[in-house]
Amino acid sequence: MHWIDWAICIVPLLVVGFIGLRVNKYVKGVSDFLVGGRVAGRYVVAVASGEAGLGLITVVALCEMYYKSGFAIGFWGMLNKPIIILIALTGFAVYRYRETRAMTMAQYFEVRYSKRFRIFAGILAWISGVINYALFPAVGGRFLIYFCELPETISILGLQFPTFGLVMACFLSLAVTIVLIGGQIMTMVTDCVAGIFSYVLYAAITITILMYFSWDQMQDAMLARPPGESMFDPFDTGKLKEFNVFYVIVGLMGSIYNMLSWQGGQGYKAAAASPHEQKMGNVLSTWRTGFSVLMVILLAVAAFTYMNHPDFATGAEAVQQELHQKINLATEASTSQIREQMLVPVALRHILPVGIVGAFCAVMVFLLISTDTTYLHSWGTIFVQDVVLPLRKKPFTPKQQMWLLRLSIAGVAFFAFFWSLYFNQVTYILMFFALTGSVYLGGAGAVILGGLYWKRGTSAGAWAAMVSGSSLAVLGFILTQSWAGYIYPFLSTEMPGVLTSLTATLESFGSILPFVEWEVTPDKCPISGQEIYFTTMCSAVFLYITVSLLTSKKPFNLDRMLHRGKYMREEDRKARPEYERGGKKNWKTILFGFDDQFTRGDKILSVSVFVYSIVLFAVWIFAVLCNTLLVKYFAFGPVGWANYFWYTNIGLTLVIGTVTSIWFSIGGAWDLRRLFQRLATLKRNVNDDGRVLGHINAEDLAFKEVEGDEDVEELVAIDSDQSESTRL
DSSP states (O other): OOHHHHHHHHHHHHHHHHHHHTTGGGOOSHHHHHHGGGOBOHHHHHHHHHHHHHOHHHHHHHHHHHHHHTTTGGGGGGGGHHHHHHHHHHTTTHHHHHHTTOSSHHHHHHHHTOHHHHHHHHHHHHHHHHHHHTTHHHHHHHHHHHHTTOOSEEEETTEEEEHHHHHHHHHHHHHHHHHHHHHHHHHHHHHHHHHHHHHHHHHHHHHHHHHHSOHHHHHHHHHTSOTTOOSSOTTSOTTOSSSSHHHHHHHHHHHHHTTTTOOTTHHHHTOBSSHHHHHHHHHHHHHHTTHHHHHHHHHHHHHHHHHHSGGGHHHHHHHHHHHHHHHHHOGGGOSHHHHHHHHHHHHHHHHSOTTHHHHHHHHHHHHHHHHHHHHHHHHHHHHIIIIIHHHOSSOOOHHHHHHHHHHHHHHHHHHHHHHHHHOOOOSOHHHHHHHHHHHHHHHHHHHHHHHHHOTTOOHHHHHHHHHHHHHHHHHHHHHHHHIIIIIHHHHHHHOHHHHHHHHHHHHHHHHHSTTOOOOOOSSSOSSOHHHHHHHHHHHHHHHHHHHHHHHOOSOOOHHHHHTOGGGSOGGGGGGSOGGGGTOOOOHHHHHHOOOTTOOHHHHHHHHHHHHHHHHHHHHHHHHHHHTTTTHHHHOOHHHHHHHHHIIIIIIHHHHHHHHHHHHHHHHHHHHHHHHHHHHHHOOOOTTOSSOEETTEEGGGGGSGGGTTOHHHHHHHHHHHHHHHTTTO
16 A cells, blocks of 8 residues: 555544544443433434444445345345335334333343343343454454555564454454443444544545446446346346345345344444434434445445456456465465455455545444444443343442443453454355344344334243244354354265255255255355344244233333333423323324424425435336336346446435535534533433333432332332442
8 A cells, every 4th residue: 555545544543533532531420331321413323323334344245245246136125115214214113212211122121021031132142242243353354454465474573473363453452442431422423423534435435436447347247247147137136046135035124123133233222312313313324325335336346347347357367366375375264255255355456546545445444443342332231231230139339330341342352353363254244144143133123123012022922032033043053154064074974865855855945935046065054144044033023922922911011111101201201202292193203203303304304215215116116017017118138227227326326425425424523512512411310320120220210200109119219228338
């Protein structure tokens, strides 16, 4: 990299770090460390969570997917567009979860179900999340080594150290420092500032790629794919075994089923100043992608064009030679999977000019650190809040709890470092996510949504759903990781008849089921991580409903959990809609989420999101009809599909990305200012530490709305006895 690239990469990082350090003084209590004091505005939530949610590993994973499948697979993502928009506008699940005032999902589980279930779910979420995250440093380290052309080893005081381990240690140390100093507040502020910087860099990278490659070159390279592996025609992808239509359909189902389940960014789910702000932050998130998604797609397409178009044959050969040499020298990257994973970064270094190389490196460093800080915070705090805290009879003092949280976060970083150093990746990143995530996600969706909306949901139903989902996921993880090294060799040598029967059975099922192609090969498990994920979801929903109906004795008091009606705090009444105070919903509330808390600007924002999404969906429906029912008259053909994606995925996104980048930069900066003002005047509640007593959050016990409830008054007395010597 040129010195200009290093400067572009390092200077914004220093600015972000300087701003982040200025907020350390606002961390005064446990709730500040866990959820930023619950005073964030919608733009801070949208921009910061968007930056943390994308992540370097996600960019690499998406590049890996789009390099294989192009535009075609993304076409089916529009299937879910109307539902996702309605969910965002109405605040489905997001609003109710914020109403519970829980700081972690498992805290909500104790309020809704039981303490034992909270501990079990906390352990499950922590194990699933830590293993899932443990691959992040490895991907980030490899990316920086390959993209920045760093040497394999570095000499320090005459001793040789592997660069891979040093790079991981460097960025993990930086991320840990940010989280340990300022918790969710500092994480949120640095993510938001990095996000604002990134908007400019996304635009620069996108425009550079479009200037370097002509659309004709991209189109020619992608149209050369054989039948069944089209990168444009979504009806011609039958031979794509990993990233196929079934992969997309399951992902769409999971986006609804598990919209609140994944706890990698749990601090953001409860950080907004009110349920309304949390909902509006979710609405804004439908606009925030802008240039980022387009940049990721174009990065993969640019790399594919560079490696496959005859105009760039010389450069492509140089990339292959470099990869071959590095893979042979790097023992930790011995699998063919790593070769595929690093192909796009190496190709991009050959493609991008001076200055833009630095911009891209800066973006990836921002994404690396933002995801590291967010995930370290989430998994470290979940272990303390949902495993250690419920088991303790007497509450911690705030100082004790803060130190324990910090120790747990550091422990997650150490585990991730050593896992990344020695783990041998044998599947695509997104498949690894599906496998490790489904250990928790398989059952969590049914438990979360059922508890928020169904009064008859029971602890027994929650246990059944979570145990079944996690068991199937663990079985799938073992099967996938052990297939090439143990299972297939054992079957082929010791039980060839079983292997033959298994092959015939899977191939017969694959021929019956739509969009599924199962083929038994020695190198990879025939059932993908996404297919295992689908099975866990179905089993969890069935068991949650069935067992709950069999064990339900009386309806659960949802109003008390959600702080509605007579349980609403006086201080919150002005910030809550009329229908929660006894009024009725109307059609605008049901369709658009409108209530008396909506300003004129909120209504314009919601309607614009709805109209834009419906128009895009109508265009999508038109394309589907032209290529199915009206195929004889209006079939697009390969070139027609290429033109379709040029206008919808590139042209339109360029316009939207320009507007939203300016909009969110201004909104994010304004909201950061208000965040600091609110933190400066915030009144902390010492009992707001994540404890639950008899299905009631400990912090609720001090408020007058619980008077007259004998069960709650007894809990107040118990809490007073426990807190007198330890907390106040």
